[in-house]
Amino acid sequence: MPLARLKGFEKLTGVDDALRLFLKELKPAKLGVDCVPISEALERVVAENVVALGDLPSFDRSAMDGFAVRASDTFEASQFKSRLLKLTEKEIVNEGEASQVWTGGMLPEGADAVVMLEHTRKVNGEIEVLAAVTPGENVSKRGEDIRKKEVVVKAGVRLQPQHLGLLAGLGITHINVARKPKVAILSTGNELVELGQKPEPGQVVSVNQLILSAMCRQLGAETVNLGIARDNLNEISGKIADGLRQADAVVTTGGTSVGYADLVSIVVSKLGKPGVIVHGIAMRPAMPTALAIVRGKPVFILSGYPVASLFGFEVFVRPTILRLLGIEHEPRPMLKAKLTRRVASALGRRVYLRVYVLQKEGEFFAEPIRTKGSGVLSTMTKANGYVVIPEDREGLEEGETVIVHLFDRIGGT
Amino acid sequence: MPLARLKGFEKLTGVDDALRLFLKELKPAKLGVDCVPISEALERVVAENVVALGDLPSFDRSAMDGFAVRASDTFEASQFKSRLLKLTEKEIVNEGEASQVWTGGMLPEGADAVVMLEHTRKVNGEIEVLAAVTPGENVSKRGEDIRKKEVVVKAGVRLQPQHLGLLAGLGITHINVARKPKVAILSTGNELVELGQKPEPGQVVSVNQLILSAMCRQLGAETVNLGIARDNLNEISGKIADGLRQADAVVTTGGTSVGYADLVSIVVSKLGKPGVIVHGIAMRPAMPTALAIVRGKPVFILSGYPVASLFGFEVFVRPTILRLLGIEHEPRPMLKAKLTRRVASALGRRVYLRVYVLQKEGEFFAEPIRTKGSGVLSTMTKANGYVVIPEDREGLEEGETVIVHLFDRIGGT
Numbered sequence: 001m002p003l004a005r006l007k008g009f010e011k012l013t014g015v016d017d018a019l020r021l022f023l024k025e026l027k028p029a030k031l032g033v034d035c036v037p038i039s040e041a042l043e044r045v046v047a048e049n050v051v052a053l054g055d056l057p058s059f060d061r062s063a064m065d066g067f068a069v070r071a072s073d074t075f076e077a078s079q080f081k082s083r084l085l086k087l088t089e090k091e092i093v094n095e096g097e098a099s100q101v102w103t104g105g106m107l108p109e110g111a112d113a114v115v116m117l118e119h120t121r122k123v124n125g126e127i128e129v130l131a132a133v134t135p136g137e138n139v140s141k142r143g144e145d146i147r148k149k150e151v152v153v154k155a156g157v158r159l160q161p162q163h164l165g166l167l168a169g170l171g172i173t174h175i176n177v178a179r180k181p182k183v184a185i186l187s188t189g190n191e192l193v194e195l196g197q198k199p200e201p202g203q204v205v206s207v208n209q210l211i212l213s214a215m216c217r218q219l220g221a222e223t224v225n226l227g228i229a230r231d232n233l234n235e236i237s238g239k240i241a242d243g244l245r246q247a248d249a250v251v252t253t254g255g256t257s258v259g260y261a262d263l264v265s266i267v268v269s270k271l272g273k274p275g276v277i278v279h280g281i282a283m284r285p286a287m288p289t290a291l292a293i294v295r296g297k298p299v300f301i302l303s304g305y306p307v308a309s310l311f312g313f314e315v316f317v318r319p320t321i322l323r324l325l326g327i328e329h330e331p332r333p334m335l336k337a338k339l340t341r342r343v344a345s346a347l348g349r350r351v352y353l354r355v356y357v358l359q360k361e362g363e364f365f366a367e368p369i370r371t372k373g374s375g376v377l378s379t380m381t382k383a384n385g386y387v388v389i390p391e392d393r394e395g396l397e398e399g400e401t402v403i404v405h406l407f408d409r410i411g412g413t
Numbered sequence: 414m415p416l417a418r419l420k421g422f423e424k425l426t427g428v429d430d431a432l433r434l435f436l437k438e439l440k441p442a443k444l445g446v447d448c449v450p451i452s453e454a455l456e457r458v459v460a461e462n463v464v465a466l467g468d469l470p471s472f473d474r475s476a477m478d479g480f481a482v483r484a485s486d487t488f489e490a491s492q493f494k495s496r497l498l499k500l501t502e503k504e505i506v507n508e509g510e511a512s513q514v515w516t517g518g519m520l521p522e523g524a525d526a527v528v529m530l531e532h533t534r535k536v537n538g539e540i541e542v543l544a545a546v547t548p549g550e551n552v553s554k555r556g557e558d559i560r561k562k563e564v565v566v567k568a569g570v571r572l573q574p575q576h577l578g579l580l581a582g583l584g585i586t587h588i589n590v591a592r593k594p595k596v597a598i599l600s601t602g603n604e605l606v607e608l609g610q611k612p613e614p615g616q617v618v619s620v621n622q623l624i625l626s627a628m629c630r631q632l633g634a635e636t637v638n639l640g641i642a643r644d645n646l647n648e649i650s651g652k653i654a655d656g657l658r659q660a661d662a663v664v665t666t667g668g669t670s671v672g673y674a675d676l677v678s679i680v681v682s683k684l685g686k687p688g689v690i691v692h693g694i695a696m697r698p699a700m701p702t703a704l705a706i707v708r709g710k711p712v713f714i715l716s717g718y719p720v721a722s723l724f725g726f727e728v729f730v731r732p733t734i735l736r737l738l739g740i741e742h743e744p745r746p747m748l749k750a751k752l753t754r755r756v757a758s759a760l761g762r763r764v765y766l767r768v769y770v771l772q773k774e775g776e777f778f779a780e781p782i783r784t785k786g787s788g789v790l791s792t793m794t795k796a797n798g799y800v801v802i803p804e805d806r807e808g809l810e811e812g813e814t815v816i817v818h819l820f821d822r823i824g825g826t
Contacts, residue, residue, distance in 0.1 A: 039608075104718075168620045173608055218574070310575065329824070331823055373476055378559055403775070409744065
């Protein structure tokens with residue numbers, strides 16, 4: 001096996017610089033559009049601004065159960081001095097008339113207000129009004145929710161239930177959403193076996209495939225499973241080339257540490273221009289991450305360590321997928337919490353500290369998870385979020401307020 | 414049309430009391446178990462504690478690329494005084510020997526530490542060690558991640574990518590998860606037409622079906638679409654009875670306001686015991702919500718107003734679905750934010766205030782959305798979270814710190 005580089009990385013690139021360099025070179029373009037029924041559009045990303053073709057509601061509606069009237073007919077009415085109005089069933093309310101309406105029902109022509117049922121009495125086909133109403137009272141005006149030509153949902157929005165409701169209300173049955181990016185995932189390493197196979201001594205089950213493809217799906221991407229490649233130039237090269245044919249992006253894990261063969265980055269740079277853009281990031285975990293571009297498609301060369309590959313994905317793959325989907329800004333849910341103990345960190349590295357956030361008597365606390373290295377996946381299942389320790393800090397203090405990025409539910413006591 | 418109750422609710426029940434009364438009567442039991450491959454288990458809820466059948470890793474592994482050695486052989490080594498070790502390719506490392514290992518590879522018998530590649534030089538088939546290592550250094554010990562018999566994932570956990578990885582690492586290919594609850598959804602109202610139909614004047618497109626079924630799916634429930642029922646006892650009764658046959662829970666919208674006919678709650682109480690448990694909640698929006706149980710199955714009778722039905726779902730349906738899934742505690746993501754302006758609220762009601770949260774210079778601000786009633790769905794698409802104003806407050810102050818429950822992504826500037 002060739003020992004390409006035996007020394008440590010000569011220079012580590014800062015996280016922000018690495019991502020900026022990479023995205024500048026990649027110029028990720030949106031991937032085209034799917035037109036889907038809105039019943040299937042939950043969590044899809046809107047491809048272009050949706051403009052209302054009409055008002056919502058499309059007519060003046062009653063906001064209450066009661067009687068549609070001309071407000072001026074009620075001005076003198078009170079519980080001490082009722083006003084009698086003639087009950088009409090015609091589609092027009094004239095002076096001195098009232099027409100029964102239900103919540104959400106159309107206001108008849110001529111009427112401009114609704115007297116609540118509770119403020120009326122029915123007396124021999126006449127309506128006794130016991131309270132005055134002002135024009136517009138208890139009426140939802142046409143266009144109150146959305147006005148014609150208004151932008152209802154903007155491009156880049158990930159559709160939530162309430163967006164779907166609004167689109168439906170406007171009679172919109174289909175919507176153009178960003179096509180799902182396809183991400184091909186390859187695990188490399190002689191020691192790996194597929195899930196379901198029994199590992200021999202010295203072998204381990206490949207876990208990154210499953211983790212990273214689940215992370216892709218949570219973002220709304222599809223995945224192509226390229227399986228496992230041995231630590232062999234031809235095998236790795238063939239599988240990555242296959243991934244580049246089938247997918248919009250390729251993610252590999254393993255074979256990135258310096259001193260090892262650096263096989264994957266060698267292979268990728270041979271597959272096409274411009275090849276590896278950055279290798280070695282001033283971060284922890286995931287320092288040996290490499291970012292490459294082959295003929296316009298991104299290739300992410302992540303560590304084989306599960307926690308390191310996970311953070312490599314979080315920091316570099318996630319924002320790239322969001323760009324491909326046309327999303328400008330989609331932070332994970334975050335919150336401020338008090339750190340429950342001091343943690344040390346290395347100056348000059350951006351550290352992603354795993355924490356468990358819980359709510360106790362209305363306050364949020366972040367408990368740092370004791371980590372033993374980036375191979376220990378249970379530190380991720382014990383955590384529900386992470387805190388970013390900046391490059392210019394040597395650690396965080398006990399009791400310090402930190403911003404936690406959540407990847408699982410908040411705990412409680 | 415019968416006018417069952419013309420007066421307002423005689424007594425409103427508090428939110429906490431209503432939910433407690435209802436759940437006490439319902440005694441929601443878990444719904445049984447599906448055994449699924451872990452590749453399909455993302456976001457499913459674990460049905461029973463998963464226990465490790467072996468250690469992870471299952472053998473001592475090298476945490477670095479380098480040479481496996483006996484630490485005692487290196488104690489005197491330094492960059493000024495190297496120690497020469499004999500390179501061996503046997504599966505055992507004896508005194509004075511070193512064996513090449515790669516990250517993740519099994520430590521050979523006899524070795525108890527790894528010298529990093531960077532701290533060695535290869536000299537004529539011998540290894541010059543330039544740094545001392547202590548026993549265990551650069552070694553991931555067997556069981557370091559998970560120990561045999563340890564609980565790996567607890568019942569009630571909604572599986573995230575990292576959980577799937579850990580299960581895979583332990584060789585677990587399938588997992589028992591809670592069966593997806595089935596929720597049947599019925600919209601009632603003479604004014605409603607299905608999405609795709611052109612509404613006549615006075616008609617509106619039914620939107621609640623789409624909103625509530627999307628909310629169900631986000632929780633991991635399946636839905637049965639019962640369509641639209643006219644305001645007619647037999648039609649409503651038939652469809653709810655159908656829902657009760659097919660599903661674990663029924664949700665209806667419309668026909669709950671007092672003064673109107675209260676048709677749905679009349680129908681539900683006739684369908685079986687114990688019928689309506691609570692009707693009229695001291696909350697805003699969603700005051701006319703009713704909670705019922707028919708032969709052990711929950712029936713949620715929500716307002717026809719989209720925003721009110723959405724909050725009725727949030728406050729009553731959501732926790733019930735979580736119980737059916739076996740989840741004790743799954744709050745939405747939340748955070749503390751500063752309210753940007755004063756809001757008034759009614760004493761004695763719990764108010765769900767829609768807000769838009771954004772992050773500005775590291776601080777979180779919550780901007781109350783100006784609402785015009787619970788029919789205006791665009792107030793929900795403009796918001797990304799809500800704040801609960803307690804019953805004993807008459808409002809919230811400008812600059813006050815509030816807890817926001819997030820239902821969409823945080824904005825930024």
